[in-house]
Amino acid sequence: xxxxxxxxxxxxxxxxxxxxxxxxxxxxxxxxxxxxxxxxxxxxxxxxxxxxxxxxxxxxxxxxxxxxxxxxxxxxxxxxxxxxxxxxxxxxxxxxxxxxxxxxxxxxxxxxxxxxxxxxxxxxxxxxxxxxxxxxxxxxxxxxxxxxxxxxxxxxxxxxxxxxxxxxxxxxxxxxxxxxxxxxxxxxxxxxxxxxxxxxxxxxxxxxxxxxxxxxxxxxxxxxxxxxxxxxxxxxxxxxxxxxxxxxxxxxxxxxxxxxxxxxxxxxxxxxxxxxxxxxxxxxxxxxxxxxxxxxxxxxxxxxxxxxxxxxxxxxxxxxxxxxxxxxxxxxxxxxxxxxxxxxxxxxxxxxxxxxxxxxxxxxxxxx
Numbered sequence: 001x002x003x004x005x006x007x008x009x010x011x012x013x014x015x016x017x018x019x020x021x022x023x024x025x026x027x028x029x030x031x032x033x034x035x036x037x038x039x040x041x042x043x044x045x046x047x048x049x050x051x052x053x054x055x056x057x058x059x060x061x062x063x064x065x066x067x068x069x070x071x072x073x074x075x076x077x078x079x080x081x082x083x084x085x086x087x088x089x090x091x092x093x094x095x096x097x098x099x100x101x102x103x104x105x106x107x108x109x110x111x112x113x114x115x116x117x118x119x120x121x122x123x124x125x126x127x128x129x130x131x132x133x134x135x136x137x138x139x140x141x142x143x144x145x146x147x148x149x150x151x152x153x154x155x156x157x158x159x160x161x162x163x164x165x166x167x168x169x170x171x172x173x174x175x176x177x178x179x180x181x182x183x184x185x186x187x188x189x190x191x192x193x194x195x196x197x198x199x200x201x202x203x204x205x206x207x208x209x210x211x212x213x214x215x216x217x218x219x220x221x222x223x224x225x226x227x228x229x230x231x232x233x234x235x236x237x238x239x240x241x242x243x244x245x246x247x248x249x250x251x252x253x254x255x256x257x258x259x260x261x262x263x264x265x266x267x268x269x270x271x272x273x274x275x276x277x278x279x280x281x282x283x284x285x286x287x288x289x290x291x292x293x294x295x296x297x298x299x300x301x302x303x304x305x306x307x308x309x310x311x312x313x314x315x316x317x318x319x320x321x322x323x324x325x326x327x328x329x330x331x332x333x334x335x336x337x338x339x340x341x342x343x344x345x346x347x348x349x350x351x352x353x354x355x356x357x358x359x360x361x362x363x364x365x366x367x368x
Contacts, residue, residue: 002034006030009027010027011026013029024056025055029050029051031050049073057161058152059153061149063096070095085109087102099121101116124148126148139186143188143190143191146192146194153210183212187211188208188211190209191206195208197260197261203222208221216242216281218238226252228252232248232251236277244277246273246276246286246288250271253268265298267296268294269292269293270293270295271292285335287332288333290333290345292326294328296325326347328347338361341360342360
């Protein structure tokens with residue numbers, strides 16, 4: 001039996017095992033290891049890691065840990081003929097994350113063939129996860145449990161990128177940095193008590209299937225229920241070039257818009273969105289139309305209050321504090337990146353009709 005301990009870099013640790021470690025971890029790591037050889041050319045390596053100075057970023061569970069925040073991990077790595085074959089008794093604790101798993105390795109320990117994680121808990125994520133890798137390199141993931149926060153998975157992946165080291169920053173001024181390779185193809189199945197799209201915002205009894213190819217989401221199908229037991233369904237189907245269709249239906253528009261972390265200002269009504277997608281990447285385009293019936297706007301902007309108060313019924317609704325009721329809304333939109341353009345959006349209520357057109361930039365929080 002051999003024992004050793006010391007400090008190293010996560011990249012050095014990854015050179016002895018799975019390459020994916022550097023996708024989620026950077027920086028210094030403290031390690032205590034115990035190596036024991038066995039019969040039939042087998043061996044084990046017991047590893048205890050101090051991750052306090054390690055930068056950890058795991059987008060699929062919307063979790064980060066900065067250097068200086070305590071965290072620990074341990075696992076047993078099994079070897080056959082000198083090659084890693086699996087990890088058992090894997091535990092990771094710290095910065096609000098608790099995870100337990102076993103990992104089956106392939107390709108001499110450089111690839112993950114299967115993960116069984118009966119416990120993954122971090123923030124809005126509380127699930128059991130299984131992941132298998134097919135012969136053609138597609139990862140099939142199934143997550144079941146109490147809740148899953150989808151923001152890290154479907155949101156801006158750049159928010160989880162590690163900062164470039166100082167020397168790479170100097171090089172980038174002379175030549176563009178190498179393009180980051182796209183993530184592997186992935187098919188995901190979700191079945192959770194609550195699917196979260198924002199802080200304390202989500203749908204209950206949720207199930208869904210998603211597919212990612214070449215870094216682009218080509219298929220998303222999500223279903224769930226918003227209060228009081230109303231349906232929400234979202235479907236996206238695209239080809240590799242980004243051409244496809246988007247549909248959304250909600251039998252309670254207000255609850256759906258709140259669950260999707262869009263707005264708190266709508267109550268009731270039904271919502272239908274249909275769109276055509278084109279292009280790929282952050283600047284992909286969605287052109288479509290929206291219809292909303294029998295809804296109420298509360299805490300509306302001052303201009304809407306003033307316009308609505310110009311009618312007798314509108315003034316009565318305004319003074320009642322119960323919001324402004326509308327019968328029907330129709331219009332067209334174009335979404336590209338952070339820019340949303342509205343065209344001929346018409347709605348009527350309180351004996352007053354309104355037409356809205358213009359641009360809204362979500363990133364800059366501007367409208368015109």
